[in-house]
Amino acid sequence: MRPARSAALSWYQLKRDLDAEKSEATKDKQSEDMRSRNTEVAHPAVKRIRKTVGRGMVNLCADLIVHLSIQISVDITDTFFRAFQHRQRVDRCCGLFDEDSGTASVHNQTTAQLRDLVHNLSLEQLKYQELLNSFKSAFNQRMESLELSIAYAHNSQRSLISAQQRYYLQLIKSRDRDLDVLSSELTSTRLLQLDEVRNSLFDVNSSLASLSSQLAEVFAHIRRKTAQNVQLSILDVILSDQCNQSCAYSLTKLSDAIFGLKEHIKHLVSVVAFLGVLAACGLSNRVRV
Structure with a gap:
């Protein structure tokens, strides 16, 4: 100015x-x-x-x-x-x-000043043009770098998301495989346990059948013995010529023998019941195992 x-x-x-x-x-x-x-x-x-x-x-x-x-x-x-x-x-x-x-020198000086002013203005214009061009180039470079950064960030985000998706899919597949293996193991274990229970039941049934046959034989033997004793008692009473006291004594002895047989039968029944309880307990323990 x-x-x-x-x-x-x-x-x-x-x-x-x-x-x-x-x-x-x-x-x-x-x-x-x-x-x-x-x-x-x-x-x-x-x-x-x-x-x-x-x-x-x-x-x-x-x-x-x-x-x-x-x-x-x-x-x-x-x-x-x-x-x-x-x-x-x-x-x-x-x-x-x-x-x-x-005034010629003043005019010449004024003309020179005007010329210098125009020259300075031209230089300022060139300077501003250079600054504008440099600003445009710098701005374009910044915009290009910004676009490249945005593209890189976008690609990085996509790659990260895809990697996480693959990781979670692998986890799901591995979990499904583990579940399949566990279910197969449980199924095989259940089948084995069922086979063991069936075998134990078969053994118990066979043992109970043998025990029942043995008990039947015992009861038959007891009945035979009881019948023989009764018959012998009756024969002794009939054939004996003793007095009434001896008859009473014989009857008393016969009644004692019958009572003893009854007690023996009760004892056998309790033994059979105890054997049944033991068999049931062994079966339950096998089922629990």
Whole structure:
């Protein structure tokens, strides 16, 4: 902003100098000089130098380009203002002033300042363009790296999920195999236990059958013995010629013998019941095993 401010002050000083010169010279002579110079001033093609900065092309004007902040149109000669407004060459427009006057050096200094200002602005524009290009490239690189990071994270998440799914499927399959093995073992164990129970029942039944046959033989033998004893007692009573006392004694003896046989029979029945209980207990123990 300081070069623009100094340029504005220079233009204001130039205006005052022009007013002083206009008051000294005649208006007709100045108008004729301006007309003659206007006819000589053409619209030359502006020389431009093209420079490549990064990806874009920046055009640098080698001649004076009037900045908007220094376009002062207050009481400036129309020809001079149009020359700056239409970006004509400054050196031709500067011929409007007399080189021998005291303001020629001021005008030349102002022109040099304006040229320096334009050059600085062009350099700033190049600098900003370079910064913009570098920012764009850095931003594109950051975006590419971000996209790659997102893709990598997505792939990592998918691989992790698939690995966990495979792991859990393997666990389920191994559990099913273990359950199948356990069920087969339980089935085989149950079948073996059933076979053992059936064999034990068959043994118990066979032992009970043999025991019942033995008991039947014992009862038959007891009955035979009882019948023989009764018969012998009766024969003794009939054949004996003893007195009534001896008969009573015989009857008493017979009754004692019968009572003894009954007791013996009761004892045998209790023994058979005890054997049955023992057989039942052995069967239950085998079933529990």
